[in-house]
Amino acid sequence: MNFVVIAIIILIFFSLGSAVIGMLRGGKEGSNKMFKALRARISLSVFLFLFLMFASFMGWIEPNNILPT
Amino acid sequence: MSNEKYYVPHGTYWPIIGSIGISTLFVGLANQMHDVSWGWPVMVLGFAIVAFMLFGWLGTVVNESIGGIYNKQVDRSFRWGMSWFIFSEVMFFAAFFGALLYARTLSVPWLGGSDNNVFTPELWEGFKATWPLLSTPGEVGQNGTMFSTNFKLVDTWGLPALNTALLLSSGVTITYAHHALRSGHRNALVAWMIATIALGVLFLGFQITEYGHAYHDGLKLTSGIYGSTFYLLTGFHGFHVTVGVIMLTVILYRIQKGHFNSENHFAFEGVAWYWHFVDVVWLGLFIFVYWL
Numbered sequence: 001m002n003f004v005v006i007a008i009i010i011l012i013f014f015s016l017g018s019a020v021i022g023m024l025r026g027g028k029e030g031s032n033k034m035f036k037a038l039r040a041r042i043s044l045s046v047f048l049f050l051f052l053m054f055a056s057f058m059g060w061i062e063p064n065n066i067l068p069t
Numbered sequence: 070m071s072n073e074k075y076y077v078p079h080g081t082y083w084p085i086i087g088s089i090g091i092s093t094l095f096v097g098l099a100n101q102m103h104d105v106s107w108g109w110p111v112m113v114l115g116f117a118i119v120a121f122m123l124f125g126w127l128g129t130v131v132n133e134s135i136g137g138i139y140n141k142q143v144d145r146s147f148r149w150g151m152s153w154f155i156f157s158e159v160m161f162f163a164a165f166f167g168a169l170l171y172a173r174t175l176s177v178p179w180l181g182g183s184d185n186n187v188f189t190p191e192l193w194e195g196f197k198a199t200w201p202l203l204s205t206p207g208e209v210g211q212n213g214t215m216f217s218t219n220f221k222l223v224d225t226w227g228l229p230a231l232n233t234a235l236l237l238s239s240g241v242t243i244t245y246a247h248h249a250l251r252s253g254h255r256n257a258l259v260a261w262m263i264a265t266i267a268l269g270v271l272f273l274g275f276q277i278t279e280y281g282h283a284y285h286d287g288l289k290l291t292s293g294i295y296g297s298t299f300y301l302l303t304g305f306h307g308f309h310v311t312v313g314v315i316m317l318t319v320i321l322y323r324i325q326k327g328h329f330n331s332e333n334h335f336a337f338e339g340v341a342w343y344w345h346f347v348d349v350v351w352l353g354l355f356i357f358v359y360w361l
Binding site: 002005006009012013016019020023024026028031034035038039041042045046048049052053061063 | 144145148149151152155226230233234237240241244247248251332335338339341342345346348349352353356359360361
């Protein structure tokens, strides 16, 4: 399950990086690229948060604050 | 004004004011650390001069920008400047996440005797290599043992999850603000910006509350490597959210002043990216500190 979480995080970073390239390019084309990349970034992030809640509910993943015995 | 010549400001006094402000700030800080009575007021004075310089210098840049003095070359230099700032920010947080990774996956297991460090447990008898690290070797704890312990961990589904939801919501609202700006819907833009700022302020409020709880439960900056990494990561993130809220507020003011249009709004783009970045850093913190 950790693999899925990390894969989504990598995609989020990729979107942020893509947005920087759009910003650097400037103009109408760059502005469009930046906006689409940032929209993808927030969509992926919200999905990841909801997925974590669902995975926790299903018992697939456990929070890190459970004390080791 | 030629469009191909680079704009060079002449006769500006802001750099020298900045130098005086920063010098005053650090003279005050150094003396305050040595418990000199005038250290604190001098530090505040230095901070006020730096704030005045930032306000004045950035105000000059804004006025020059809307005055139409800048050309495409200056626009490119702003974009490159923002990109290098972004690079430095990514490296800054990479260092702290790197420290967390190093402690969790290498140094703490080594202390517990993993790899070829089989004799280490004999140096600190009874040491358990766990994460979160509850017993820090080499310090005398409250119960007289070699280990300092006695802190409670923050509940993942309490304030941390609520703060994640708040900050992600602010990511959604700034995306709507961005869309409204691009499509020329001014009222919607203002409303989404106010929502983003409000969510950021709410996040900071809950973060202060969480620190209060954690500190009350014994988790301090001195609580071993777990406490140090927890407070450094979340503390610097909180500082970035504070700066982000200030920048969003300035952008809202500039929107009210009519500084941006649907095609020309680089300042908004820079701040929007910064806010998305701060949001992603928090998501990383939430996952690596509280989950994985």
